[in-house]
Each structure stands twice: as C-alpha cells, then as structure tokens.
Amino acid sequence: MTPSPIEYTAAQREFRAEVRDWLAANAPAEVRGLRVPRGPSDLDERLAAWAATLAEAGYLCVAWPTEYGGRGLTGVEVSIMNEEFGRADVPRLTRGMGESLVGPAIIAHGTDEQKRRFLPPIISGEHDYCQGFSEPDAGSDLASLRTTGVVDGDDLVLTGQKVWTSGFWKANMIFVLCRTNPDAPKHHGISYVLLPLERDGRPNGVEFRPITRITGKALFAETFLTGARAPLDNVIGGLDNGWRVAMTTLGSERGGSATTQHVAFLRQFWQLVDEVRARGLIGDVRVREQLAWAYTQVETIRMAGLALVADLAGGGTGRGLGNGSTSKIRWSEYQRRLTEIAMDLLGPDALVVGDGYDLDHWQEEFLVTRSHTIWGGTAEVQRNIVAERVLGLPKDPAPGGTR
Amino acid sequence: MTPSPIEYTAAQREFRAEVRDWLAANAPAEVRGLRVPRGPSDLDERLAAWAATLAEAGYLCVAWPTEYGGRGLTGVEVSIMNEEFGRADVPRLTRGMGESLVGPAIIAHGTDEQKRRFLPPIISGEHDYCQGFSEPDAGSDLASLRTTGVVDGDDLVLTGQKVWTSGFWKANMIFVLCRTNPDAPKHHGISYVLLPLERDGRPNGVEFRPITRITGKALFAETFLTGARAPLDNVIGGLDNGWRVAMTTLGSERGGSATTQHVAFLRQFWQLVDEVRARGLIGDVRVREQLAWAYTQVETIRMAGLALVADLAGGGTGRGLGNGSTSKIRWSEYQRRLTEIAMDLLGPDALVVGDGYDLDHWQEEFLVTRSHTIWGGTAEVQRNIVAERVLGLPKDPAPGGTR
C-alpha cells in the first residue's frame, strides 16, 4: 500500500470504514460512474433517488450539528467522506446552497422555531433553495444592493431585481438579501429573508428570466421580485441584521474537498494526454513541457490539500496552509490556462462544435473557465483579500464606504 | 536597394546627404566602432575629442533652435542623423542632461541673460550637468521633495539630500529642484536652480557619495547639499515656479531614436543566436521558439519606430502611434525577459563571473534590466500614465494631492 501523508486518528479511520461499508452495501449500481451534470438532465431522477437514500442514511448536510439533523462532521471527516465516495465512484451529492449557505445561517442566527421549520426540509429536499444575493448594479460590491423589503402587516414585501440565480429551474425557495432600512449605512439596514416561490399554490411575485451564458446554456436567471411576500417569521437574524447573517460560513469547513479536488483535474489531464497521443504530438518538446506544467499544477493542488488535511487531522488549525482565495486563484487560473492550451493542441478540430452549439469538454471548459475568475468574487477581489487579510497590507481607501 | 517604408521630403534627403558627407570627411578612424561605456573609461579622451569636433560642426544640441546654437532639427531629422551615425558606426554623442533637460528648460523659461550665460557652455562642454531632482523619500512622487532653498541676499542657499545622481564623476554643474516656499501647495513653491559644484575654485557645499548598484558598479551618487549657494540669477523661470520648468520637454522630440533603437537589440539578438549555436542548442524547439519570440519583439520595436517616423515625415503628428510610456514598457520588458532567457540558455557558464565581479554582457544586462522598470517612472507609474492619459481612465484618488 502507498504510504499516506496523513495520520488519521482511530476515530477518523473508523469513520472511513463506516462510510466505505455503507457505500458498499447501499450505493446502487445505477449511480456508479455518474457525473453530476451542470444543468437539467435525464439523470435527474436517478440522482434524486440517490439523494433520498443519502438523506435517510444521514449523508447529507453532514457538517451541520447532529441536533439539527446533520452529522457534525469536521473538515477532515468530510474529506474522508469525499474520498470514499470517490473511491466507490458514486456522486457525493449535497443539498446545494440550502446545505452550504442557508442552513448554516439559520443555525447561527435563526430562532428555535425557524430551525424547526426550515432545517428539516432542506435535508429532506422538500425545500430547494436558489440564491437571491447578487444584483446587476452591485456586482462585487454586494452591499450596494437595492432590492427593497417593506413591512406590511406580518409580511415583508420584496421588490427588486436579482441576478445570477443558479438552479432556478428546480428551486421552490429563494434566499434573498433586501434593504429594509434605506436610511442606515450601507452594511446595515439589510435583511436576510427566506422567500417561497409560491404561496398557497399561487405564484408569489417571483419571475425568472433565464440568462444564456457564452456556452449557449441557460443555467442562471435574472430574478424579478414584484411585491413578493414572505412572512416576517422568515427573516433570519432579525430585520436590518442581514449582512451578518449573509456572511455566515461554517467554521469547520476547512478540509472538505481539499484531498479530492485534484481528482477530476487529474482525470482531465490524462484525457488530454490521451488526445495528444492520439494526434501523434506527444513527442513534441513544447507539448511535453506544457503537459508537465499542467501536471505540476494538479499535483500542487493535491499536495496543498494533503498538507492542509494532514495538519487538521493532527489537531492543527491549518493556518498558513492556504485559504479559499489562494486556492481559488490557483485552480481557476490553472483550468483557464489548461483549456487554452488544450484548444491549441487539438488544432482545427477544436474549432468545430456539435449541432445546436453542442460543445465538447475542452470547448465548454475553455469558455466556462472565463467565469471562474468572476463569480464568487472576481480574481481582482480575491487578490485584494489575500493582500489585505493574509498579508496585512493596508486597505484601499473606498470612498463609497467600507468593504 | 531595399524599399524604404518612409517617404522623406527632398529637404530631409538633402539633410541625410549632408550628414553622411560630413561624417565621411570628418569622423576619425579612432572613434569608429566605439560603444559609449556606462561609466568612466579609458575611451573618455577620444570621446571628448569627438564631442568637440561635433560641437564645432553643430552636431550637438541639434534639436535646440538655431538662435541658441542648436540646429533646430525635427524628430525626423534627428532620426536621420541617428541612422547616419549608425551607418558610419561612430558614436552619436550628446551633451547628456544638459542637452536634453537643462537647455530646453532654459530655452522655454529662462531670461535672455540666462540663455546667453548658460546655453553656449552646454554646447561647448564647459558646463557638464548632473541631476538633482530625485530624493530618497520622494521616489516616483517627485513633487514631495524636501530639499530647501532659502534666499540669502543675492544667493539661494540649498540644503538637503538628492539621490540617483548620474554622471556625477564628470559634472561641474548640477540642476536642482528645491522647495523655496514650504507653505505653498505641493507642486507650487518649488524652484529650479542651476548650481555650480565649485565657486571661485572652492567647493560649494555639494558632496557626492557614490551608490554601488547591484552590478557592483557605482555610476550614481547620493548628493548632499549643505548650504550650497547659487546666485538668484541661476533660478530658471522665477522663484516657486520650478515645477513647470522641470516638466519642460522638447516639443519636437518624437522621432529621434525611433528608427535606430532596435539596432542594438538586433545586434544583441544575433549575438545570442551565435552563442546558442556554439552550444549546439539551436535545434531545440523551445530554444527556437524563444529566439523567435525575441526577434518578434525587436522587429516590433523597429516597425513601431518606422511607422512613427513615416507618419512624421509625411507631415503627421504621430498620434496613436505610441508614446514614451508604451515604448518604455515594451523595450524594458523585452530586455528583461530576454536576459532572463539568455542566462538560462547559457547554463552553468552564466553563473560564473570574472574576477572583481566583472560581468559579461548577459550577466550585466540581466541585472541592469531590473532598474529599467524603476528609473524615470516605475513600470506601475508608466501603466497609470498610459491608462489615464492615453485611454482616459479616471485618475486614482490621491489623498496626498494631485500627481
């Protein structure tokens, strides 16, 4: 056996065995080898069934505390779970933003009643959330949002426009940031609301207009809120306190995908090697150097992940071993450059797409990678974060307020 | 004959013939093939004699108006002159900063008396200027200078510290910016003074302390002014008006070296090809690509220069055809990257220097090129200039005042 660079505790090893055994016993053959598609697909039913199996066995929302239906897993344990799902070659599903964003916000800031009301439906899949944070005029400057929330009796009435709403085609809930106090400073006066898309079976003033991306696919939408109503009970963390709620993240999330992120990249790398070989280009010195460069990037991602999890597994904090921003910069720029190179290597063939603008892996990734340095904080914002928060360089003076 | 991409006027062609004939008749064999060294050298006497010959024939300060002893040459004519000197393989000497900076400032802002007193000695070489603008704490932010100038009778008394004074070892004059009005805004209250290094044969409170650069050579100095005295008559443009004077440049300077700048780069390129060939590396695909890249950069510099001079020769303004900043970014980054590559290509040999830290061409340029993105406005400042002045992007808000 290859020696492991991570020394797991007995409990962690036991957990690994438990996951492995469960998967061996419960993962149906029909989900083996499935890759979760980016958009609606004919796999959806199989994946939904698999998600229900996972939910029942407690393999969804695993980082949530057990008292809220989660499993209270640490980052290291999540990484173990990811590894085992990978080894079994079955999709490691989650409840998306409901699991990663809404749940943690409710757990940190919700009332007991809200926790009872909103957390179980996330796990069961009954509530499927899409995101209502971004606005067209706000961009990276999220706090400059303009959607308004006006109290009307027991309801909050929302009006405004959101954008980059992903997963809209399957959602029945949307979590929204809106301005409930226009007179307060930029970061105050914002509220965090859970808004149902329908009330009493009737539309609730939420309209999606799909946005086609440069790949030709429409996986995001503009969202128009026109007098959409949510009970005030759906405001998390209290009125005007939404910014803090929105900034909630799971404290224990480091680790997670650190040891498995490279797997897909490695598969992709060898796919490129195969294609290059098939074209008889593998002997070309420059091609070899470019491939070696790519392999180095993938290995660096793997090694950085191992170092982090090794530290966490040993009881460390992971300090100094990277963070969300440096990791994002690393993989997003790698993927971008790799796909540029791949297109060049594949030559004339790479200029031809399928009917209906159907793109192959390289073409699609070549285009999609342009978005990776935009969503979730542009590459420029990520560099500011690294410089200011990690290196302690002074903040840019921002005339419009703090960031 | 190779067709020329520049259509010269009859007068310009005549001027070329005149220069060529003069050089054929007057350039001594002993200056042929000489390269002007960066520092003091045993060539100095020969070069001084050649400069005297040029001065007498009117081939120094050629861009100055004829009424001040210059030749009133346009940028195109200067480029022709540069080409002919290159063709004859003789050094195209100038009177350095006296010619390029001090003279134009006097011509634009000096009194008649100052013009009579200061211009002829620059041409003759009697006054040799070094520069007293930069200060240790000012850097790119030149206007934050602190050297003081206090009026004392008919004199201005200068106290302070300057830095990056080049050519100090041969200078007998220094042109200085000093603050004569500490209460005025940053860019006002500065004066431009011509300061002799000696008065009546005695030291005038100017001390140079050579600064050794990372090449091991000391071609610059820190300059300490301790009660150095200049007559008020030596203040150009009037007290407190020095910033405008310092910003003076020759209006007609575009063209100039545009068609000859690439010559040295091309020579250097072929030198690298020879060295690579001698090491048996010329067949290596990656080496070939790197050399092709280098050749492309040199050609781009040549072609951009030709386009500019072709436009000027045709009566154009050269608008949109580059400027000092884009040109500087282009050649400085080319030279930097080229020397990095050259060092790599030359391998182990490039790690060994001569006795007394004597550097070969590649080693010296590898180090010197680090300074090209610092002096005369850092690479960052150059990019700001391009973005703001050429592209019209909004200025950075500078809390400390304008730039």
Added chain:
Amino acid sequence: MSLATTTEQRELRATVRRFLADRMPLTRVRELMATDTAFDRQVWDGLAGLGVQGLAVPQAHGGAGYGFGELAHVVEECGAALLPGPLLATIGLALPVLLAADDHRYLPGVASGRTVATVAWLAPGGGWDSAGESLTVANTDAGWRLSGSASTVLDGLVADLVLVVAGTGAASTVVAVESGGTRTALPALDQTRPLARLDFDDVPCTPVGRVGDGARLLDTALDTAGTLLAAEMVGGARACLDMAVGYAKVREQFGRPIGQFQAVKHKCAEALVAIEGAEAAARYAAWAADENPAELPVVATLAKASAAQAYFRAAADNVQIHGGIGFTWEHDAHLYFKRAKASLMLFGDVGAYRRRLADRLGL
C-alpha cells in the same frame, strides 16, 4: 510607398466604417451567426461597390491596383465590426494564390466581387500542416479529376470558387473547382466565421498555376492571409479595448468607477501596449506585401502571432472587466472572445507560428 497612413486610406477606412456601422451592426452579425453560411450577399455587394474586393487586384485584371496596405486598413475595420462572410477567404487566401499563380481567369471575378472564393487544404482530423494529405488530383483521360476530403474550409459553403491544394504524386497542385462535390457545414465555435467540409469524388477541376507548385502557392497564400488576419485581429483587439475602457469609465463598484482601480487600469494599459505593437507589425507586413515581398515570409509570420496574442488578451480582459454580464450570450464580449481564440488558432497557434518564424530566419 510610405508606411504612413495616407489621407486616402483614412477616408476609405472611414467610408467602410460607416458602411459597416449601417449595414453590419452587431445585431445583424447575430442574425447571420444563426445561419450556416453567415453570409449577407448584399453587404458583400455593397463592399464591392466600395471597391474593397478589388483593392489589391492589378488594374489589368479588373482591380483598382492599390495594394494590401489599403486592404489592411479596410480589414481592420471589418475585424472591429466582426464582419462575417468570406472576405478573408476570398482576399486573404484565394486572391494571393491566383496572383502568385499568375492566373487571369478568375481575377476579374474576384476583383468585382462577383466571385466568392476560398482555399481548401486541411485533412479531416489533421493538424494545420496536413495540407493535401487527404486530397489527390490527377490528369485522367477525362481531364483533371479531384478526389478526397478537405476540412475546416473557410466559407466553404458559399464559395463560388474553391481552390484545392491536392496531392499530385510527391508534390501538390492547386486546382480550381467551381461545382461538384458535397459541401457540409461544420458548426463553428466562432459562429461569425463559418467552416465547411468538402468531399470530392472524381470531380472535374482545372489546375491553377504550375502542376506541382501547390506547396509554394499555399505558403504564399498563408503569408498574405496571416497578414490580413493580423490586421483583422488588430481591429478586433482595438474594439475590445474600447469596449473595456468605455465600461470601466462608467461601471461603479465600491463607490467609484472601476477604471480607477489599478488592476483594471493596468490591464487596459498592457492591452494597449500589445495592440500598438501588433498594429505596427500588421501594417508593416501589409506594406511589405506590396513593396518588399522578400520580407513577407518573416514579417507576416511574426505579425500573425503578435496580433493573435494581443487580440486574445484584449478580448479575454474585456470579458473579465465586464464581470458577470460579459459572460452572457446577450453581451457582445463573447463574440469577440470566440473570434479572438479561433483566429489565434487559425492556420496554427502562436507556438506554431514562432517555429515557422525560426525556420524562416534560418535559425
């Protein structure tokens, strides 16, 4: 002839710019993109009316007798407008083959805009250097006959005249095909530059130029095509930089226009430096095509690579500076981005052009 832009060139350029602004706004480009041919015959005829197709054709063959210097300026405008259609194929590829082959038959048609032409040489599944690998031509009892397949043929669906580089024994020969064979659209990543696959089975054809001279003719054509493609890319790059700068001046984030941030500023400044250099090279190459053809193989090669880098960077940065909106189909940034990448790859990527340059320098 000077390298400087003449008043006449400036006026021609302005005329073409106005014509394209009127007849080929990006909304129209998008309509054409949705078709297999992306060809607007009326706009093509309009350009012919302005004399574009005949600019570099000698007067003796019905052209205006100007040169590629003029054409480069026009093509810069076409690149900025993302003009779809067979201009590059006709003028960049086919015309230089005809000129180099000293062919008189087809030149008047090209000059007048009557004939849309292209050149076919790539083997299906092959690389950019697969010229003639899948095509053979022979002189049979029934006359010259062509068989085999060509892939990635620019504007192959609409070309009235296809010049095919096909193997004749160890060498290759260019033959003209006016009809016959099967033409299949190849949906293109860059929908503004349609591609096709052509299949020939014993199709009648006529040699153009000397038999066995195909490789030389193709090389010449690629130099000219590289030169005009460089000009087109420079025009596109300028358009991208203009878009990015325009947006950076008005888009506010954190209370100020994003153009005030150095990250945006320096991106734009670097794009300008690259574009200026590429423009100098592209225009010089066009000058050389007219005035100093001996220099063309070197300067066209480096101009193409430089323009490709400048365009791709400017187009990519334009997407980035626009943020999320720049990643939508609705916004025009992606049209340029795809054109930039496809143009960078066309005839060989930057590395391939560098190698070609090294060879041509005799390194």
Added chain:
Amino acid sequence: MSLATTTEQRELRATVRRFLADRMPLTRVRELMATDTAFDRQVWDGLAGLGVQGLAVPQAHGGAGYGFGELAHVVEECGAALLPGPLLATIGLALPVLLAADDHRYLPGVASGRTVATVAWLAPGGGWDSAGESLTVANTDAGWRLSGSASTVLDGLVADLVLVVAGTGAASTVVAVESGGTRTALPALDQTRPLARLDFDDVPCTPVGRVGDGARLLDTALDTAGTLLAAEMVGGARACLDMAVGYAKVREQFGRPIGQFQAVKHKCAEALVAIEGAEAAARYAAWAADENPAELPVVATLAKASAAQAYFRAAADNVQIHGGIGFTWEHDAHLYFKRAKASLMLFGDVGAYRRRLADRLGL
C-alpha cells in the same frame, strides 16, 4: 509519518532560526561573500552541534535517524537567512549518493559535521547534462586513478570529500577524492554559493558504490538536491515576500503607503499564491524522500521547478517594490535576487525540469 509539521519540527526550526539570526545575520553573509570560500567553519560546527548535518543519516551511521522532512524545515530557514556554505552540497548532493551507494566509510563524518562534501560532474563549458563528459576514471596497476576537469562544483574549494562522477567506458562511476588535483575558485554571480573548478591529473581515488552505477547515483542525488534546494528556495521566497510586504506597509508615495496600491497588492498576493504552492510541493517531496521514495523522481522534479519560479518572482518583485533602493548593492534585495536566479538555473532551468518531469511521467 505525517506530512503535517510536527511540534518537534517547529521547535527545531525555531532553534535554527535563532541560531542563524545570531550567527549568520546578513551583515555576516556579506563578509563571507567577499571571500572565495564563503565558508564559516564555526557556524558549520554550530549547525553540527544542533545536529543538522546528521538529521537524515541513519543512526547506524552516526546520524539522528530522522529524515529529509526534518531537514527540509531546517533548509527553509537556511534559505531565508541566505546561509552561505556547503550545506546543500554536503546534505543535498553528497549524502544521497553515499546513502544510495550504501557507503559506510564517509557517512559518519558527514553526519557529525566533520566532513564537508560535494559532488562534481559538470564538464567545463558543458550544459547541466554534461555529466562525466570531461572526466575519466580507471582502475590501473597503481589503483583507481581520476583525470579530467569538473566545473561549477558547489563549494568545491572547501569540500573535504569530493564525489566525482567520471566516465568508465560507456558508463560512469562515482569515485571519492579526498586530496589531490587542483582547485580553482570560480567567482560566482551569486556570491553566497561559491563555485569551483577541479582539475585532476591521475589522482588516486576510491569507487563509491558499484562501478558503472554513476548515472543512477547522480540521478538519485539530484532528486534529493532538488528537493532540498526547493525547500531552500521556498524559505528565500518567503523572506523576499516578507521584506516586500514590510516595506509596502511603511513606504509612502503620493500620500499613502504603497501597499495600498493594487499594483503592489496584487504582486504580493500572486507571490503568496506561488509560494504556498511551491511550499506544498517542496514539503511533499521531502516527505516522499523519507516515506515513498518511488514517488521522488516525479515530485522532486516538479517541486524544484515550482520553487524556482516562486522564488524568482518573489525576489524580482521585491526589488521592484523597493524601487531605486532595491537596486543598490547596500540593500539586501539583490542578494536574494541573485540567489533566486542562480538557484533557478542550478541543475537545469525550469524548462529543463519540465522536460525531465515529462520523461519521468512516461509521457
């Protein structure tokens, strides 16, 4: 053994850092730079006192029996301090040759710090792959005799033991030379890492390892040397970034600290991203050297290239961020800059390492 840094490693590191801060401040480095040997025997003995040289030597041979994982942490500190002297030559080059050759004679001396050792293989005027080209060794009646010249020998002037890779017929063999031959200082661009040329004329020597096994031993040594050099470069890169960030916080231009400008910020952020990646790779390679040697040829190779790029960038940006002062001899920025470039080139530049990696991946 875990990849995580242990408390023991942290303490060892801190001890070495304190020792170097005390005994090898940059003022002392500068004194040593001015000498041919750049060697401070007392500091060397001091490091031996801390057990550094013996860390990765098995206890059976007088070492501490720890591994390269520990050594990498120490070497990071040495790199940050720009420690001159033969640590890399002794531990990175000579030690792995001795270990791989299963040589017992010299290991105790190396472990105790008594023996300064190096490896010589480069042909004068040759490239990094010129191993043994100018050196031959033969078993004569008078015993083993070495002739020829080796260039660019790390710390060749002060080494008590020189392991020479010399040709034996078609293969090569490592031989140990303890005295004899002529040693000439080669003034180095990076004065903190002295080089020498060694000339041998029929010099007595002793084979180390099997005759004909020289290439394998050298390869093994280069993997370990690459690993430790990567660690050293990561340490140096961190030091550069610290210098740059520290300066950017206090240096004011245009009324604010330059660290507020995005151009400076983003430079520093990019340096950190590169350094973090290089650090992960360097530490992983050191871990592999101890725990999974089969992986070492691949991971050492990529670690060396990554660290080289990160260090050079950090060192160059450090000069740039310091502006004029960073270009002076007096300022320490150039010491790191020269070390960075020389280290990048040492044993082969980034491109050469990429090719090696492709080979080792079996591409």
